[in-house]
Amino acid sequence: MQVLFVEDDAMNRRVVRDMLSVAGVEMTEAEDGETGLRKIDEGTFGLVLMDLRMPGMDGLTAIRHIRSRADAKAAVPIVVVTADTGLTIRQDCLAAGADDVMMKPVAMEALFEVMGRLIAAQDAFAI
Numbered sequence: 001m002q003v004l005f006v007e008d009d010a011m012n013r014r015v016v017r018d019m020l021s022v023a024g025v026e027m028t029e030a031e032d033g034e035t036g037l038r039k040i041d042e043g044t045f046g047l048v049l050m051d052l053r054m055p056g057m058d059g060l061t062a063i064r065h066i067r068s069r070a071d072a073k074a075a076v077p078i079v080v081v082t083a084d085t086g087l088t089i090r091q092d093c094l095a096a097g098a099d100d101v102m103m104k105p106v107a108m109e110a111l112f113e114v115m116g117r118l119i120a121a122q123d124a125f126a127i
Contacts, residue, residue, distance in 0.1 A: 001025050001115075001119075002025075002026050002027075002043065002044065002046055003020060003025055003026070003027045003028070003046065003048070003049060004027070004029075004036060004039055004040065004043070005027055005030070005048075006035070006036035006048065006049065006062060007029070007030075007031070007050075007051040007054070007081065008031050008054040008055060012051070013027075015105075015106070016049065016081075019108045022108070023112065025115075028043060028045070031054070032054045032056045032057060033054055033056060033057030033058060033061055033062030034062075036050070036062050040066060046076070046077070047076070047077050047078075047079065047115060047118065048076055048079070050063060050078055050079070050080050050081065050098070052080060052082045052084055052089075052093070053082070053083075053084065059082070060092065060096045063096040064096050064097060067097035077099045077118040077121075078098045078099055079098065079100045079101070079118070080098045080100070080101045081104060081106055082102075082104060085103070099118055100117075100118070102114060
């Protein structure tokens with residue numbers, strides 16, 4: 001599986017890359033929403049991890065752009081990874097089209113649980 005992590009903080013990207021590599025999962029990085037959208041145009045991803053607060057295009061805007069695509073890439077599972085603890089953050093993310101929301105710092109067990117659930121849901125939908 002190929003994962004795209006759209007996150008402006010290099011250290012956060014490195015930590016998640018290290019977690020994913022334990023399971024043999026490859027990760028592509030993008031430092032902002034616009035770069036993330038270009039990477040989606042260029043590649044095929046089984047999952048997108050999306051930060052919310054980034055310079056330029058924020059995560060919610062990027063999610064809306066992905067969901068508005070007219071191709072199969074519009075259905076890629078998207079998990080928001082955020083430190084934002086606002087009262088409506090989960091609802092805002094889901095309304096924008098995210099499949100789930102994880103809080104930073106990301107725990108390896110939680111990341112793999114979310115990935116497993118989303119993969120299982122995709123497999124069930126494909127049957």
